[in-house]
Amino acid sequence: MNATVELLLSHRSIRKFENRVVPEDVLQTLVKCGQAAATSSNVQAVTAIHVTQADTREQLSFLAGGQPYVATAGAFLVYCADLRRSMNACESQGGEFSPGMMEHFLIASIDVGIAAQNTVVAAESMGLGICYIGGLRNKPSEVASLLKLPEQVYPVFGLCLGYPAQNPEVKPRLPIDAVLMKDVYDDTAQAKLLKQYDATLREYYKTRTGGNKDSSWSEEMKALVGKESRPHMKSFLADQGFAIK
């Protein structure tokens, strides 16, 4: 196992940070690593907004559902899917932008995930810790207005970066046989694997919380997909010009 593989396998989210700013030149290197990742048709539909104002950080922390590390991490980036730059470039060539395509929405959103993950790997290789903040999608209109995001840009998630002040355990993942299949999709053997993972995860939570958290993956999934989730997203995205057709 080489050092990079070891680094990747040792990831865990960090939610407590030292009171130390991540310097701007470090951030630039991290974002350049994100840019270096593959991008669909070279679209590079990713814009990172580095939020430096303390009051904006506080407001984002509140909008994300009260996650204090949004305000306290050594740096906070808001990752946006950005087709506006492509639209402008297209129009500069006399083209007419075709708005609202699901495919364009998809490539932009996936580009953001791919680029951000490269930034995360680079950060962790430097000893920084990270935490993705999907909670920005609780109040995406408010986030968009705070950051003055125009049409064809939307906030996908936030990213806390900083010097770790905690050292949590790595969280166990699904058994490999549940997620890597051969030739065709086949989940006939999955019920048994999920039961096994449910037990592993329950044990992990018990140990980690001194017995306070008693839950399994299947219970987590019931809470996550057993109800409507952020039902405002579709109309918010449409307002920003995404995924209409």
Added chain:
Amino acid sequence: MNATVELLLSHRSIRKFENRVVPEDVLQTLVKCGQAAATSSNVQAVTAIHVTQADTREQLSFLAGGQPYVATAGAFLVYCADLRRSMNACESQGGEFSPGMMEHFLIASIDVGIAAQNTVVAAESMGLGICYIGGLRNKPSEVASLLKLPEQVYPVFGLCLGYPAQNPEVKPRLPIDAVLMKDVYDDTAQAKLLKQYDATLREYYKTRTGGNKDSSWSEEMKALVGKESRPHMKSFLADQGFAIK
């Protein structure tokens, strides 16, 4: 600059591979690295299908628009966004799955990007080369039927992996000031940066193709977003149960 940052910055897609299979245990390690990445609410909505049958590889190569390396790479994975596993887990707890939420579609699709990129970084750290294959979305229904993908699963992209038989240059990216902004979205200075990048990219293509390719980023964007792109995607996704509401 540490070795991981150097690795990330040296990425380029590989489209010619040695005639050497990527062993199954290596693939397992690579997919485990993908699993180790952050995942929204622990949903782990990623399934990779390892396509080993030569005729299936040939058909996928054709469906992707005639990309021969889909058939010739040392391994080919189809990355699927998978909410079916979560649905089954939810129902095993007596929950009722809430189908078609845009938010669930989004977390699953982004999870795929994040996990796949970790796999890519791991692969490149071992000296393998990779190429993402978005072309599978040219004919997603045919791909889904070939791989027997059920509802709540869709193919996001393919991934070629293998031992490189070429050593292309790194492709220049947008200037950092165009993609990293401070506090608010501000593209007022962007036209100048794009012009600069257009010239850089035109030069890169000329050098790389011996003068045969003469194009700029703005021209590429006109071709990409200046027309409808994969207009079947919205209804295909709806058929698979995604992004309906």
